[in-house]
Amino acid sequence: xSDISALSHDYEATSQFAEKVNTAVLNLKKKLSGxxxxxxxxxxxxxxxxxxxxxxxxxPSAAVPSEVVVRLRAEHQRQIGYLVDxxxxxxxxxxxxxxxxxxxxxxxxxxxxxxxxxxxxxxxRLRRR
Amino acid sequence: MPNLLEQLFHDLLQRYRFLSSELxxxxxxxxxxxxxxxxxxxxxxxxxxxxxxxxxxxxxxEPSLARNNYHxxxxxxxxxxxxxxxxxxxxxxxxxxxxxxxxxxxxxCGEFSFPHRGPLCSAITTQYYCxxxxxxxxxxxxxxxxxxxxxxxxxxxxxxxxxxxxxLAQLRTRSQAFFDDEIARxxxxxxxxxxxxxxxxxxxxxxxxWLIEFGCDLLATYVCGPAFGWTNTRLCARLSSSFYEISNTxxxxxxxxxxIRLMLxxxxxxxxxxxxxxxxxxxxxxxAQTEPQEFRLAFPVALLEAIVxxxxxxxxxxxxxxxxxxxxxxxxxxxxxxxxFLASPASFRxxxxxxxxxxxxxxxxV
Numbered sequence: 387x388s389d390i391s392a393l394s395h396d397y398e399a400t401s402q403f404a405e406k407v408n409t410a411v412l413n414l415k416k417k418l419s420g421x422x423x424x425x426x427x428x429x430x431x432x433x434x435x436x437x438x439x440x441x442x443x444x445x446p447s448a449a450v451p452s453e454v455v456v457r458l459r460a461e462h463q464r465q466i467g468y469l470v471d472x473x474x475x476x477x478x479x480x481x482x483x484x485x486x487x488x489x490x491x492x493x494x495x496x497x498x499x500x501x502x503x504x505x506x507x508x509x510x511r512l513r514r515r
Numbered sequence: 516m517p518n519l520l521e522q523l524f525h526d527l528l529q530r531y532r533f534l535s536s537e538l539x540x541x542x543x544x545x546x547x548x549x550x551x552x553x554x555x556x557x558x559x560x561x562x563x564x565x566x567x568x569x570x571x572x573x574x575x576x577e578p579s580l581a582r583n584n585y586h587x588x589x590x591x592x593x594x595x596x597x598x599x600x601x602x603x604x605x606x607x608x609x610x611x612x613x614x615x616x617x618x619x620x621x622x623x624c625g626e627f628s629f630p631h632r633g634p635l636c637s638a639i640t641t642q643y644y645c646x647x648x649x650x651x652x653x654x655x656x657x658x659x660x661x662x663x664x665x666x667x668x669x670x671x672x673x674x675x676x677x678x679x680x681x682x683l684a685q686l687r688t689r690s691q692a693f694f695d696d697e698i699a700r701x702x703x704x705x706x707x708x709x710x711x712x713x714x715x716x717x718x719x720x721x722x723x724x725w726l727i728e729f730g731c732d733l734l735a736t737y738v739c740g741p742a743f744g745w746t747n748t749r750l751c752a753r754l755s756s757s758f759y760e761i762s763n764t765x766x767x768x769x770x771x772x773x774x775i776r777l778m779l780x781x782x783x784x785x786x787x788x789x790x791x792x793x794x795x796x797x798x799x800x801x802x803a804q805t806e807p808q809e810f811r812l813a814f815p816v817a818l819l820e821a822i823v824x825x826x827x828x829x830x831x832x833x834x835x836x837x838x839x840x841x842x843x844x845x846x847x848x849x850x851x852x853x854x855x856f857l858a859s860p861a862s863f864r865x866x867x868x869x870x871x872x873x874x875x876x877x878x879x880x881v
Contacts, residue, residue: 390645391675391731392724392764398648398678405590412583416574444715446691446722448684495582502586509593 390512397508400451404501407433411494418486430494431480437497438473441466453504458496469493518576523588528566530595534603535559541606547617548606551635555602555650562591601647605637605654611879613637616660618878619845620653620669626843627738627836631676643754644668646675663852663867667746670735675727677734682829686726689825693818694718710812717813725766726822732771733826736778740838741787742849744775745857748795758804761813769799769806770814777816777823782837790857848874 410430416423436449441459446452462469476493479486538556543549569587574580605613616636624633632651640654644665647654653672659665698714736743751758751768758769765771772795779788830837840847848870856863 389764390642391648391672392728394646394648395675395678395727396724396764401590401593404586408583408586408590412580412587415580415583419574419577419579421574445695446687446719448687448722452719452723498583498586502589505593506589 393508393512396451396453397505397512399448400453400501400508401505403451403454404498404505407494407501408498411491411498414486414494415491418491427480427482427486431477433497434473434477434480434493438470438477441470441473451501451504453507454497454500457500457503461496461500469496520575520581520584520588521570523585523592524566524570524575527588527592527595528563528570530599531559531563531566531591534595534598535563537603537607541609545609545614547614547621547635548609551602551651552606555598559598562594566591597647597650601650601652601654602635605635605639605652608639609637612657612660613639615875615879616655619660619666619874620673622878623669623845624673626845627838628834629673630833630835631673634673634676644672646672648675648678651676661871663849663870664749664856665746667735667739667743667849668750670739670743671731674731674734679829679833682833683726683730685829686730686822686825687722689821690721690726690818691718693815693821694721697815713809713812720761720763720766720813721818724764728765729771729774729819729822730826732775733778733823734830734835736775737782737826737830737837738835738843739846740782740840740850741779741784741791742846742853744772744779744787744791745794745853747772747775748791748798751795752798758799758802759807759810767810767814769810770819773814773816774819774823777819778826781823781827 406429410426410433413423414425414427414430417425433450436447437455437458440447440450440452440455458469459466472489472493475484476490478484479490535556538552538559541548541552543552569575569584575584613636616638617633620636621633623629624631634646634651634653636653636655638655638657638660640656642654644653644655644659646652653669653676655665655669694714694717698711698718701711701714732743732747751772755768758772759767761767776788776792779785779791829835836843838846838850840850852863852867852870855866859866
């Protein structure tokens, strides 16, 4: 009955997503900087694809926490079409169809930021601050 | 001067090392606490290693990675806080009433074949019954281990611990298909766009949070029987601001009550289901509440019935046992407690104290 158990579910899902995408992006950046890392590009491409799907379709999905999608939508409200295009390009680059450049990193950083902000927000809600 | 991230990680490392030493200092005389303590300490020590390797990583100060390292820091800092506020606080103040509760819950879990590790329990919360999910910690208010009428809510909290993704996906598929059909029908019949939008909102709320709460209520009713229905009505009487209020985290209390009744009926508890319903009606009339128009749109009975069927099917496939007074002495006691209370509320406490005392002598032998 308490909100804590329900919010605990939310926090678990959101923080796990944030950690997963952040670790994958960190490894990719290290690889691009010439450091020894084996980035999981397929995982990243899957995340980008899921974000893109949830932005373009109002049907709920568990792949990306909805708060992350809401944040991305709010931050890009006037350029949502460009965001979807960028997500599509990033996805193709991560699947080897074009080079992974700074534009791809920029879009991945935007997902990381939204995921981090969402996890922090749910965590604060758990503490009613 | 070390850069900001280095400072933050050193500070966090010291916090984790402190938590690890606090955990190591927890007395090891109670087997349940030792098992749980070791589990949490292992996770804390793993975090210590992660932070040490991050501090040693020459890339920590690299500007292009700073934001990602900062995000990693935040998740680790949150985890330290959860461990500090939850397990470390609970274990360092662990009393006999917590041990009684932990053993009682463990016995409950055994009765219905709970398919997950039994949690550590502590009577130390200001937030009613709650579960700290990643840490398998169940908290109840201080007085509750000495009272029987609220304990059925433990079954609801245990259900939160299950987190069976396949089962949740099954429930979500069911509710989504239902609302997809409703939305298509509404569009076909040229409903006002505000009503179609409302259906889309409800579809999302069911998907995100309501299904979890309904699932936990229904599993609790399945394994605990009518006692969970009585406890639900009492809880609504105590805490509900409005029986029809739609919140982000919980479905309306009135909808939960309908779902519980449907499960009781599905399990053959027709007489108690009817009595609980009568009491609910009395509460409803006493509180002078009116059902809003959109209530049935948000909580269609047909969907509630479908979810009841899904929960029963899941329990059967997972080996979770339905309430049976012959083989479940604790669940039976909670049901008897409600029968006793309803028959004689004024003298109930004397009966209850005797039962609690018997339970304690069984679960906490001297």
